[in-house]
Amino acid sequence: MTQLSLPRRAPNLSWLLLVPAVALMAGVVYVPLIQSAVRSFGDPPSLQEYADLFSDGITMTVFWRTLGSAVVVTLVTLVLGYPYAYMMTRASARVRGLLMTVVLVPFWTSAMARNFAWLILLERNGPVDRIFQFFGIHDVVFYQTTTGVTIAMTQVMLPFMVLPLYSALAGIDRKLLLAAQGLGSTPVKAFWKVFWPLSKVGVMSGLVLVFTLSMGFYITPALLGSPQNSMIAQLISQRATQLLDFAAAGALGTFVLIVTLVLVGMANSQGGSISAISVVVNTDSPKGNG
Amino acid sequence: MTQLSQSNSETFAAASLAAKSGTEVRLEGVTKDFGLAKPAVDDITLRIEPGEFMTLLGPSGSGKTTTLNLIAGFEVLTKGQVLLNGQDVGALPPHKRNLGMLFQNYALFPHMSVYDNVAYPLRERKTAKDEIQRRVGEVLELVQLVGRDKHLPKQLSGGQQQRVALARAIVFNPKVLLLDEPLGALDRNLRGALQLEIRRIHREVGSTFVFVTHDQDEAMNLSDRIALFNEGEIEQVGAPEELYARPETLFTAKFLGDSNVFHLGKVSPIDNAVAWEDERWAVDANTVSPKVASDRGSALVVRPEGVSVSKNRSEVPPDANAVKATILDIEYLGSYRTLVLALGDARLNGRARIDAQSSDFSLGEEVVAWWRPYRQRLVAE
Ligand SMILES: Nc1ncnc2c1ncn2[C@@H]1O[C@H](COP(=O)(O)OP(=O)(O)O)[C@@H](O)[C@H]1O
Ligand SMILES: [Mg+2]
Numbered sequence: 108m109t110q111l112s113l114p115r116r117a118p119n120l121s122w123l124l125l126v127p128a129v130a131l132m133a134g135v136v137y138v139p140l141i142q143s144a145v146r147s148f149g150d151p152p153s154l155q156e157y158a159d160l161f162s163d164g165i166t167m168t169v170f171w172r173t174l175g176s177a178v179v180v181t182l183v184t185l186v187l188g189y190p191y192a193y194m195m196t197r198a199s200a201r202v203r204g205l206l207m208t209v210v211l212v213p214f215w216t217s218a219m220a221r222n223f224a225w226l227i228l229l230e231r232n233g234p235v236d237r238i239f240q241f242f243g244i245h246d247v248v249f250y251q252t253t254t255g256v257t258i259a260m261t262q263v264m265l266p267f268m269v270l271p272l273y274s275a276l277a278g279i280d281r282k283l284l285l286a287a288q289g290l291g292s293t294p295v296k297a298f299w300k301v302f303w304p305l306s307k308v309g310v311m312s313g314l315v316l317v318f319t320l321s322m323g324f325y326i327t328p329a330l331l332g333s334p335q336n337s338m339i340a341q342l343i344s345q346r347a348t349q350l351l352d353f354a355a356a357g358a359l360g361t362f363v364l365i366v367t368l369v370l371v372g373m374a375n376s377q378g379g380s381i382s383a384i385s386v387v388v389n390t391d392s393p394k395g396n397g
Numbered sequence: 398m399t400q401l402s403q404s405n406s407e408t409f410a411a412a413s414l415a416a417k418s419g420t421e422v423r424l425e426g427v428t429k430d431f432g433l434a435k436p437a438v439d440d441i442t443l444r445i446e447p448g449e450f451m452t453l454l455g456p457s458g459s460g461k462t463t464t465l466n467l468i469a470g471f472e473v474l475t476k477g478q479v480l481l482n483g484q485d486v487g488a489l490p491p492h493k494r495n496l497g498m499l500f501q502n503y504a505l506f507p508h509m510s511v512y513d514n515v516a517y518p519l520r521e522r523k524t525a526k527d528e529i530q531r532r533v534g535e536v537l538e539l540v541q542l543v544g545r546d547k548h549l550p551k552q553l554s555g556g557q558q559q560r561v562a563l564a565r566a567i568v569f570n571p572k573v574l575l576l577d578e579p580l581g582a583l584d585r586n587l588r589g590a591l592q593l594e595i596r597r598i599h600r601e602v603g604s605t606f607v608f609v610t611h612d613q614d615e616a617m618n619l620s621d622r623i624a625l626f627n628e629g630e631i632e633q634v635g636a637p638e639e640l641y642a643r644p645e646t647l648f649t650a651k652f653l654g655d656s657n658v659f660h661l662g663k664v665s666p667i668d669n670a671v672a673w674e675d676e677r678w679a680v681d682a683n684t685v686s687p688k689v690a691s692d693r694g695s696a697l698v699v700r701p702e703g704v705s706v707s708k709n710r711s712e713v714p715p716d717a718n719a720v721k722a723t724i725l726d727i728e729y730l731g732s733y734r735t736l737v738l739a740l741g742d743a744r745l746n747g748r749a750r751i752d753a754q755s756s757d758f759s760l761g762e763e764v765v766a767w768w769r770p771y772r773q774r775l776v777a778e
Binding site for chain 2: 280282283285286287288289290291292293294296300301304305
């Protein structure tokens with residue numbers, strides 16, 4: 108009797124597809140990251156740089172200012188972005204395309220151009236200032252203040268909130284809202300009991316994405332702010348490029364990274380096991396059974 | 398014998414329960430115009446009895462779902478009235494109409510457990526907690542889903558999800574249950590089982606059921622009456638047997654079951670004979686549809702089971718209507734077989750159902766197809 112032999116399975120080499128991207132990420136992100144973390148402990152190694160962060164009187168002020176404006180930017184983009192994303196799911200294909208373009212234009216323009224536009228809008232006696240003056244308001248200053256920086260950051264961050272939100276909301280079966288109303292809910296209750304919980308995945312993604320990006324904002328505060336109200340990224344840059352104090356810069360960077368990761372981890376444990384990017388990339392969000 | 402009388406009394410009890418607890422649904426000149434060439438629902442008038450199982454049957458796009466949505470309040474009427482027990486509900490939003498609704502894709506809330514899904518309408522009605530527990534338990538038993546209450550919808554099979562949706566739709570004792578192709582997504586075996594279950598639940602809860610389907614067999618199996626939809630209008634309303642045996646239009650005859658169809662052009666409804674090619678056929682007055690009119694085309698239809706086949710004219714009874722035919726194919730179906738025929742000079746497609754024992758025919762054979770006049774219907778085109 109002849110034994111039929113199965114064709115031998117070729118070794119699975121598809122993991123090789125990962126190599127180029129992983130190599131790039133390792134080379135330009137993780138190696139420098141680890142290097143700067145290692146340097147932050149100084150030579151001989153100590154926790155001195157970290158202790159200084161809390162005691163130098165400036166780092167913590169800047170850190171709290173950055174955290175505060177990141178939180179404000181994150182919440183305001185959510186409040187602005189949610190209705191916008193919702194309307195995008197309801198609009199006709201043409202209007203949706205238009206709304207999408209409006210969101211994406213900031214992506215297509217250079218960050219510099221965008222921030223200079225804000226500079227012109229917000230400067231003393233610029234258009235915004237004059238509108239306020241027209242209404243007799245003279246004591247609100249936008250130029251070189253945290254308020255102005257936060258406003259500009261909100262605009263820049265809006266797409267990062269709208270896109271994951273839209274992708275999550277578009278995946279929600281609208282029949283569920285009708286079903287809820289058919290079962291006795293007012294439209295408002297149907298929204299809060301059915302639509303809102305199902306959109307949480309997108310909300311969490313948007314929050315995490317905007318928050319992490321806001322924590323590291325550099326150009327906007329550098330152009331629109333002033334040295335008196337700089338943000339953490341400027342502080343890091345200053346220590347690294349002007350003071351050449353790589354240990355201090357590394358310690359600060361590592362500290363911000365850890366705080367951000369802890370907050371993101373907390374957010375993720377709230378929204379299930381979803382990372383910020385999962386919804387942006389993957390539209391396989393809850394969809395009823397439709 | 399005891400069994401028979403028992404099942405009889407059960408049906409009777411169910412019927413009387415139904416009469417007590419269902420709501421009458423009346424549609425008066427109901428119209429919905431989406432601005433297309435023809436209104437999606439075009440001046441429909443229909444009275445659905447309390448406790449009745451009414452099926453809206455029709456091809457896709459004929460306006461069934463729109464009609465259901467108008468009853469539920471998900472769409473706003475262009476014209477006409479929807480009355481529940483005589484009360485005009487046109488101005489009420491869906492959540493105030495107190496109707497149960499079952500969607501084709503179940504529309505279960507994916508973030509809620511089976512229990513929370515089924516409890517949802519009760520919580521919206523501020524039912525007490527222990528009452529909710531009792532009702533949900535009861536209704537999960539009714540749909541045979543005991544022990545699944547902690548599962549999420551996506552952990553259940555399609556059939557089980559449909560049962561959850563059904564449980565959720567009936568848990569608050571709605572007086573009317575609207576079902577939009579609820580079995581459409583299920584495979585054939587499961588559909589059969591769930592049809593039986595829906596029938597049983599209808600008997601047990603006694604609400605008025607308005608059931609939408611495009612599947613004629615499903616409609617025939619389930620319904621007390623069928624309203625047949627065609628392009629936003631109701632073509633005919635009646636019990637399944639009635640629609641099958643006494644179609645008024647060609648559309649009805651063709652939609653429900655197979656028919657041999659002879660197009661006649663304009664004929665007068667009072668003639669006692671019609672001509673087709675060189676045949677002359679007798680017409681019984683009581684087989685003429687009330688919709689036949691001399692200014693409108695008519696057709697003569699005969700079901701395959703009404704048609705007999707003989708080898709030559711001399712074997713055809715003198716009072717039968719006959720047409721020459723050629724045998725194209727023979728389908729064996731156990732207890733009977735179906736002859737696929739080409740009828741007359743026009744070689745129209747036709748079918749005759751004959752006994753498995755009857756004399757042998759061969760493919761291509763020239764024969765005579767015939768039927769008694771009472772087996773035919775003269776219908777409007
Ligand atoms: N919201 C709507 N807007 C425009 N046209 C619609 C809408 N809903 C249904 N229609 C149209 O109305 C007709 C009937 O649709 P529907 O009631 O869904 O039919 P059925 O349920 O019998 O398949 C179709 O031509 C459909 O395209
Ligand atoms: Mg439909």
